[in-house]
Amino acid sequence: MIYIDNISKKYTKENKTIHALDNFSLTLEKGEFLAIHGPSGCGKTTLLLIAGGLLHPDQGRILIDSENIYDLSAEKRAVFRAKNIGFVFQQYHLIPYLTVLENVQVPALAQKKDVPENEIYELIESLGLKERLQHTPAELSAGEKQRTALARALLYNPKILLADEITGNLDQGNVEIVMNCLADYSAHGGTVLLVTHDKNANRLAHRTIYIEKG
Amino acid sequence: MNISTLVIKEMKRRKLNFFLGLLSVVFAVTTVTGALTMLQVHDHKTNEIITEKEAETHERMALLEDDYRKIMKKLGFNLLILPKDQNISDLFANDFASKLMPESYVDSLAASRSMLIRHLLPSLQQKIEWPEKRRTIILIGIRGEVPFLHKDPKEPMMIAVPKGTMVTGFELHDKLGLKQGDEVELLGRKFKVGKCNEPRGNKDDITIWINLQEAQELLNKQGKINAILALKCFCSGGNQAQVREEVQSVLPGTQVIERGSKVFLRAEARARAAKEAQDAIQAEKRHRNKLRNQLEKFASILVPLVLLSSVLWITFLFIGNVSERKSEIGILRAVGVKEKSIMRLFLLKALLIGIFGAVIGYLLGLVIGSVWGGLFSFSLFNLYLFLLVLLCAPLLSLLAAYIPAAMAARQDPAEVLREE
Numbered sequence: 126m127i128y129i130d131n132i133s134k135k136y137t138k139e140n141k142t143i144h145a146l147d148n149f150s151l152t153l154e155k156g157e158f159l160a161i162h163g164p165s166g167c168g169k170t171t172l173l174l175i176a177g178g179l180l181h182p183d184q185g186r187i188l189i190d191s192e193n194i195y196d197l198s199a200e201k202r203a204v205f206r207a208k209n210i211g212f213v214f215q216q217y218h219l220i221p222y223l224t225v226l227e228n229v230q231v232p233a234l235a236q237k238k239d240v241p242e243n244e245i246y247e248l249i250e251s252l253g254l255k256e257r258l259q260h261t262p263a264e265l266s267a268g269e270k271q272r273t274a275l276a277r278a279l280l281y282n283p284k285i286l287l288a289d290e291i292t293g294n295l296d297q298g299n300v301e302i303v304m305n306c307l308a309d310y311s312a313h314g315g316t317v318l319l320v321t322h323d324k325n326a327n328r329l330a331h332r333t334i335y336i337e338k339g
Numbered sequence: 340m341n342i343s344t345l346v347i348k349e350m351k352r353r354k355l356n357f358f359l360g361l362l363s364v365v366f367a368v369t370t371v372t373g374a375l376t377m378l379q380v381h382d383h384k385t386n387e388i389i390t391e392k393e394a395e396t397h398e399r400m401a402l403l404e405d406d407y408r409k410i411m412k413k414l415g416f417n418l419l420i421l422p423k424d425q426n427i428s429d430l431f432a433n434d435f436a437s438k439l440m441p442e443s444y445v446d447s448l449a450a451s452r453s454m455l456i457r458h459l460l461p462s463l464q465q466k467i468e469w470p471e472k473r474r475t476i477i478l479i480g481i482r483g484e485v486p487f488l489h490k491d492p493k494e495p496m497m498i499a500v501p502k503g504t505m506v507t508g509f510e511l512h513d514k515l516g517l518k519q520g521d522e523v524e525l526l527g528r529k530f531k532v533g534k535c536n537e538p539r540g541n542k543d544d545i546t547i548w549i550n551l552q553e554a555q556e557l558l559n560k561q562g563k564i565n566a567i568l569a570l571k572c573f574c575s576g577g578n579q580a581q582v583r584e585e586v587q588s589v590l591p592g593t594q595v596i597e598r599g600s601k602v603f604l605r606a607e608a609r610a611r612a613a614k615e616a617q618d619a620i621q622a623e624k625r626h627r628n629k630l631r632n633q634l635e636k637f638a639s640i641l642v643p644l645v646l647l648s649s650v651l652w653i654t655f656l657f658i659g660n661v662s663e664r665k666s667e668i669g670i671l672r673a674v675g676v677k678e679k680s681i682m683r684l685f686l687l688k689a690l691l692i693g694i695f696g697a698v699i700g701y702l703l704g705l706v707i708g709s710v711w712g713g714l715f716s717f718s719l720f721n722l723y724l725f726l727l728v729l730l731c732a733p734l735l736s737l738l739a740a741y742i743p744a745a746m747a748a749r750q751d752p753a754e755v756l757r758e759e
């Protein structure tokens with residue numbers, strides 16, 4: 126369902142070229158929960174951004190449901206992202222002036238329909254944020270922030286969830302909640318691509334791959 | 340949730356940023372409105388001042404006019420009716436008229452229904468040697484006023500000199516040592532000095548007035564006169580020509596000249612006063628105009644400067660806002676918000692700032708401009724200007740925010756999202 130086909134990405138800075146990814150290929154099935162780990166700087170984040178349609182690879186194709194997403198115009202790719210892809214980042218990227226409830230609703234900006242309120246509350250409750258609805262990110266713990274970001278990514282129930290080091294700042298309890306949430310999502314047919322250092326987290330993954338270098 | 344709710348939430352919860360933007364627009368709009376209001380107040384005041392001045396002048400002129408009318412009524416103007424063949428140059432050169440006309444002319448004129456002529460004084464005059472005293476004198480025979488038949492008799496203008504008496508000019512009685520009551524001989528006839536005149540500084544000082552009939556007898560000019568003086572003729576607004584015509588229609592054998600009168604001087608003075616008043620108003624107008632030009636010049640420099648700095652201020656403010664919201668823009672792009680919408684996010688904010696700023700700035704400018712100009716009136720509210728400001732301020736604000744908004748839309752989402 127996701128074919129990452131022979132992609133390469135290099136960065137050039139101050140006349141030095143870094144090959145973040147070099148002829149990398151990967152296939153993910155629908156409902157698969159794949160964990161990726163590897164040393165820092167091996168190109169994991171780069172892979173996620175390319176897979177999510179946010180970063181043009183220098184070479185290769187990304188086929189999602191046999192749609193080559195980099196053949197689409199930037200605008201169509203945005204629509205595609207809104208429909209199919211959820212992102213979670215280590216740095217949460219919550220909007221500071223919005224409450225938890227509002228942050229979770231942010232994907233609605235790119236959607237035609239709002240998610241019914243009871244579904245939003247259900248999602249928020251499942252991530253243990255019921256008491257934090259009206260709090261702003263500044264008032265949240267790291268775990269709460271990451272759970273809010275996860276709720277946001279899952280609001281429109283995307284086909285693919287791309288998660289980058291989302292457990293890096295979390296304690297064991299929060300890691301459990303988050304990983305269980307991902308497993309649950311995967312169990313319901315969502316495809317998860319998780320980048321992590323946390324060996325513990327891998328327990329729930331169906332498959333773990335290790336990237337050495339690009 | 341949609342873009343507008345996000346814009347409003349951002350403005351509501353980050354008030355400082357919003358107020359700084361608002362302040363810039365308010366500042367610009369206040370300056371523009373204030374300057375225009377000041378000019379408007381200036382024009383208003385100019386009108387007031389000029390109207391007041393004009394009213395004042397009008398009043399003064401009316402007073403003057405009234406004065407003039409009263410003077411005219413008292414003075415009238417004096418006509419000298421002379422025989423047609425009298426040479427006017429001779430009259431002035433010799434100080435008396437030499438040609439003759441029948442005394443009955445006076446009665447014809449008096450019998451006419453003239454409404455313009457009032458007092459008629461016939462006279463016979465001649466420059467002669469006073470043989471008994473060896474002096475050159477002007478001898479004038481007068482008979483007093485000839486009453487108009489169709490009018491109430493008025494008090495006589497000049498009391499007729501009774502027969503057997505004379506009135507002497509100052510020079511004569513002074514040099515000859517004559518006193519009232521003295522008996523003196525003139526052309527072989529005895530006269531009593533009835534009155535000694537005060538000095539007048541003209542030919543009157545060497546004149547002797549006697550009764551007309553006696554003068555006619557002494558000069559052997561029975562039934563003749565030289566001139567008729569018509570005193571205090573009605574004359575308002577220059578109908579002298581009409582008077583003249585009237586006299587000549589009754590007495591075709593005469594000519595009419597005007598005795599120099601103060602009336603004309605007064606009329607001239609009045610015209611001069613009117614001109615001075617007009618000049619003063621013109622000068623005031625010029626002064627107000629000059630002031631206005633200065634104000635206008637000042638505003639024409641200030642306003643573009645303020646507009647430019649305001650636009651730059653908003654631009655920098657939005658650049659700051661965009662860079663502060665990099666992470667937000669990144670995540671919005673990640674969830675599928677289009678570049679266009681990112682742009683709208685900032686332009687909508689600029690638009691709202693422009694609208695709020697226009698309304699607040701306009702009202703503030705109106706107050707400041709009118710306080711500064713010293714006039715507060717609801718008539719200063721200018722709907723046209725208000726609508727113009729309401730259109731232009733948001734446009735300028737949009738213009739100012741356009742580049743930052745485009746920068747935000749073009750920001751590479753991968754760049755911020757990769758950061759750890």
Ligand SMILES: Nc1ncnc2c1ncn2[C@@H]1O[C@H](COP(=O)(O)OP(=O)(O)OP(=O)(O)O)[C@@H](O)[C@H]1O
Pocket residue numbers: 136137138143144145163164165166167168169170171172757759
């Ligand atoms: N904008 C950039 N310019 C230059 N080099 C870059 C840029 N972004 C990433 N790199 C380099 O590309 C390589 C891959 O980066 P990437 O962020 O994908 O690594 P990573 O596997 O996610 O590392 P980590 O585990 O530390 O997050 C790194 O060597 C990084 O320094």
Ligand SMILES: [Mg+2]
Pocket residue numbers: 169170171289759
């Ligand atoms: Mg990384």
